[in-house]
Amino acid sequence: MGRRSFFFKDYVAHLVLIVCAFALAGVVFCYQMSSYALHAKQTELRTTVQSLAEQSKLLEGTDSDVIRQIYMLSIARVAKEDELTVLITDADGNIEMGAKPDGTTYTLPGYHISAEVVAEMHKNGSYASVGSLGVLSESSFYTVGTCVKDDNGDADLMIFVSTQDPNSAGVVRHSTQTLVLIMLVTLVVMLVISFMISQHVTRPLKTIAAAAKEFAGGNFDVRVPEDNRCYEIDELAVSFNNMARDLDQLEELTRGFISNVSHEFKTPIAAIQGSVKLLTSAPYGKLSEEKFQKYTRLISDETDRMASLSSNLLRLSRLENQSTAENPTVFSLDEQIRRCILLLENQWHARHIDLDIQLDRADYRGDEELVQQLWLNLLSNAIKFTGEGGNISVKLRRVVGGLRVEIADDGIGMSPETQQRIFEKFYQGDGSHSREGNGLGLSIVKRILDLHGGAIKYESAPGAGTTCTVTLPDR
Secondary structure, rough: OOOOHHHHHHHHHHHHHHHHHHHHHHHHHHHHHHHHHHHHHHHHHHHHHHHHHHHHHHHHHHOHHHHHHHHHHHHHHHHHHHHHHEEEEEOOOOEEEEEEEOOOEOOOOOEEOOOHHHHHHHOOOEEEEEEEHHHHHHOOOOEEEEEEEOOOEEEEEEEEEEEOOOOHHHHHHHHHHHHHHHHHHHHHHHHHHHHHHHHHHHHHHHHHHHHHHHHOOOOOOOOOOOOOHHHHHHHHHHHHHHHHHHHEEEEEEEEHHHHHHHHHHHHHHHHHHHHHHHHHHHHOOOOOOOHHHHHHHHHHHHHHHHHHHHHHHHHHHHHHHOOOOEEEEEEEEEHHHHHHHHHHHHHHOOOOEEEEEEEEEOEEEEEEHHHHHHHHHHHHHHHHHOOOOOOEEEEEEEEOOEEEEEEOOOOOOOOOHHHHHHHOOOOOOOOHHHOOOOOOHHHHHHHHHHOOOOEEEEEEEEOOOEEEEEEEEEE
């Protein structure tokens, strides 16, 4: 079976529910109408049979044919007026007399009603059912009977009143026909309304599907309405727009990343190419030692720069593919920071920078290699942007919920714009130091902290130095 649209399934679901509801309502209505008609007719027949029972007391203690004839006439009149069949039997159920709906009377010698009916009459003193009593020609008769007892409380005779009641049957039939007509009209109206509702519900889904096709074709600017008056569809629309927005930003970042990488590699390659051309274009032995050293040093520096860039790109790529720190161990954080300071001694000693180191004893659980890279990057930045004879302070303190490390310098500081973009890949706020890095260091720092659940913030102003605060949670 082929795939069906959501609209088709929703419409069919509405159709099935409506038809089932109408069918159930019809069954209940017909049952209630039939029960009501039966109850109403049986109540009417009980009134009639009680009246005949009262009149039958005229026959007690007398064999007068006149009185018997009068009773027969009374039965005939009742039978004709109400279109009833009346049967009078003795205590054993043998039929003594009767009257037809047309008013004629008759006797049925040798006929008797069923033994089950007689037993119920003797037991309960009354009878009510739908049936023929074994002598009526139609099994659909409404029948009510009563037992007339003598002064000793014994059954004297039994009176049964029956009718086919075409009027009640007609009312039920007419009511059923009317109900069916109403249900058909209502069904058509409900199907039209259901069709409109289904279209209204599925229209936003069709819009989202069309937008998804455009999105798949590379149009990341497509958006869908978020106000559809349906919570679930609105949530879907919001999620779709968020996805489109994020992927659009990712596409822009990807283009920017490729452009930045190309630029970062292009600059050292151009420098190396130029130096090589100068070295190879000069006649052998004609190039001075000074120029030779200059060009070869330039080639070496640019090669180191490219190697550093490649290394940082690979490291950042690996970090972005991790969801958590891969090799957590417990290590001494204060000793690690001291070790990093010693590793960078050549840099801060060459600038005659004074260090103020205040490190509390603290152990930390994390990826030791990544955390060390974190301190190396931050300390290198502080040294790079601190002037000759400047000052750098490094403090480690235990705080509620974790550890806090502050690295402060009295260097050139940062503008508010630089602070907002400081963690972007390849961004370098100070162009005068662009050849000393590649703009990936703080991106790596941010990713390492994300993997450890940590945070970083900068407080700085141009010419007023910078304070970097790193918070590491207890793990």
